[in-house]
Amino acid sequence: MDIDFSFMDNEDFGLAKSFSTAPVSLIAPQISLASKEQVAPEKEYTESMEQSEIKADGFCFKLAPTEDQVQFQRQLKTMAPKMTDFAKGTTTLAFEFKEGVLVAVDARATQGAFISSNQVRKVIEINQFLLGTMAGGAADCQFWEKYVAMQCRVFELRHGYQPSVAMASMMLCGIMRQYKGYGLSMGTMFTGSDSKGASLYYIDNDATRLRGRLFAVGSGGTFAYGVLDTNYRYDMSLDEAVNLGVRAIASATYKDSASGGVVRVYHVTNHGTWNLIHDQIDVSQLHYEFENSKGHRGDGRENTKSNFL
Template sequence: MEDLGLNAPHSMGTTIIGVTYKDGVILGADSRTSTGVYVANRASDKITQLTDNVYVCRSGSAADSQIVSDYVRYFLHQHTIQLGQPATVKVAANLVRLLAYGNKDTLQTGMIVGGWDKYEGGKIYGIPLGGTIIEQPFSIGGSGSSYLYGFLDQAWKDGMSKDEAEELVKKAVSLAIARDGASGGVVRTVIINEEGVTRNFYPGDQLPLWHEELEPQNSLLDIWGAAAASPVPMTE
């Protein structure tokens, strides 16, 4: 029997993105988690809260990214109690970086930390595999990111409104889903600014279709039934 890798570790072949806009940041991600070629969870949440004002997008090994997030959330809680005020985005990102770099030989995860604080406003930090930390106006990660660099270089602009930035995030993730077999499912976004946090959810059937993508179907039987109902005429 062919080995499909069904006992492999859960891996988030993923598309994650964080962008800054004039009032804050927006994080976005797809929702497919796979083990081998099997989709273990098609609606997972890859955007995790670290503090009231800081979130992290997770890619790579699901177990690795979850344990890093748990440790950082615990450390930030202690930090907030000691200082008597919320941790900054930079502090949160550097804690992620310390754990990622200190365990770079064993962790298989890339993360994007984004949030808002009263000192620096909205900030995005990319922390790819290996534990480097890079402050960027926008950051992308996961297997779907390779399809998006040129698009975001052209489409992102400084001073975007919240609606423009969220539409960009939604479009970018749906474009990656169309090309990357390891990305899929729904699109989740998190908007973080001075007013607080807003989470949005976009089901797959509400995302734009690109190129030769098929319309969403409930099952393969629907596709076969449609094909049988309207056969393609034979030509010589």
């Protein structure tokens, strides 16, 4: 059966068009709003009361006019592969050690062969105890991880305590399962600290959810794994963990053209908090520092005879 693709010419195709709201009383019955108590039951909410509402579920995404969205995506990959095969690249990594979880990321954003930015923040600060990394489609990662942040806040209002890291990761995994096959592009590491200490999860757009000690995600992940597998130890100190994370990212950016910019490093403690250790370390400068540490001068080629001289 032929499908009419003319609807994709609309510039608003695929955008979230509307959001619904829910009163605080529905989300957290134990909370009493003074402004609500002053209004008679038969009267509608005033504008000031609407500002006290919390946004809840009710996204209205504009999708293709077909009942089977998954089958549509499969046909789209055949008929228009460039619309779904995103040219993306990044390097993100995280690993557990005795003092918590160390997260290190690069900062390059690419559009195919074009480098669009070297200052992208690929660690999403979900709340005061949760962090998420960004690999794949930037829009998908940012939107859904911020949505999980809202859901965590709603859970806290309802129950009076924060959700665990495992529960928060299941929220995101449940969303990915609901939209599986819809064309999302996301590979994120979810880490945080709760009453059981720091923990680390990997979640992607296929609703895969893995609990692990060490992950490297993105086009440069293979190169980062080479450094991590060689030098990783669980009993590392914080300084050793930071140096390992920085070296792994720097090595990946040197070999992967889609990774680069600066290195950012976060530390998730075992006591319910996270800290930003390094905000901007230039990877090009790191390469020369690592070469110097090996006893090389400059870029390591001064003592090599060139065939072009």
